[in-house]
Amino acid sequence: MSETAETTGWTGAEQMEVLTFELNGELFALEAVAVQEIMDLAPETVVPGAGAFAGAVINFRGKVIPLSDLRVAFAMERGEPTIDSRIVVIEIDLDGEPTLVGLRTDKVHEVTTLARADAEAPPSVGMRWRPEFIQCLVKRDGEFIVVPALQTLFNQQHDARQSTASATRH
Structure with a gap:
């Protein structure tokens, strides 16, 4: 079993409750405790100058929150929304602050339990995605469920935006 799966999500537990969802035909899972709400698509406001990863905001219970597209981080084509x-509104730590963020999904499947024994580190060869963006892969019923390393992904996107902003100021 991987060190990645050992150090995040499964700390001290043999199982992790997750919400599974689909992006471009791939099955992903988020730790259920991070999920605040699953909502229908909402009107988006594009933020001028924002990157593609979080280029819009939505109204969530009277608060303006960023809307992120994991397809950008995983270099997937962005498809048209369907019925x-x-x-999926999650809470994630950004700059030491708990922050609500909306994640676009193609389809939400279920809340289920994944076993630590079924988790493996992403292979270092043959992956089309950056391995640091994947916490682990979990094999279930003959298919793999991708558990993204959301904190790493958001930190990297945030750091890239900060670097770009400071470079344009100089």
């Missing part, structure tokens, strides 16, 4: 498309 099954949903926004």
Whole structure:
């Protein structure tokens, strides 16, 4: 079993409750405790100058929150929304602050339990995605569920935006 799966999500537990969802035909899972709400698509406001990863905001219970597209980080094509498309609102730590963020999904499947024994580190060869963006892969019923390393992904996107902003100021 991987060190990645050992150090995040499964700390001290043999199982982790997750919400599974789909992006471009791939099955992903988020730790259920991070999920605040699953909502239908909402009107988006594009933020001028924002990157593609979090280029819009939505109204969530009277608060303006960023809307992120994991497809950008995983270099996937962005498809058109369907009747099954949903926004999963999660809470993630950004700059030491708990922050609500909406994630676009093609389809939300279920809340389920994944076993630590079924988790493996992403292979270092043959992956089309950056391995640091993947916490682990979990094999279930003959298919792999990708558990993204959301904190790493958001930190990297945030750091890249900060670097770009400071470079344009100089």
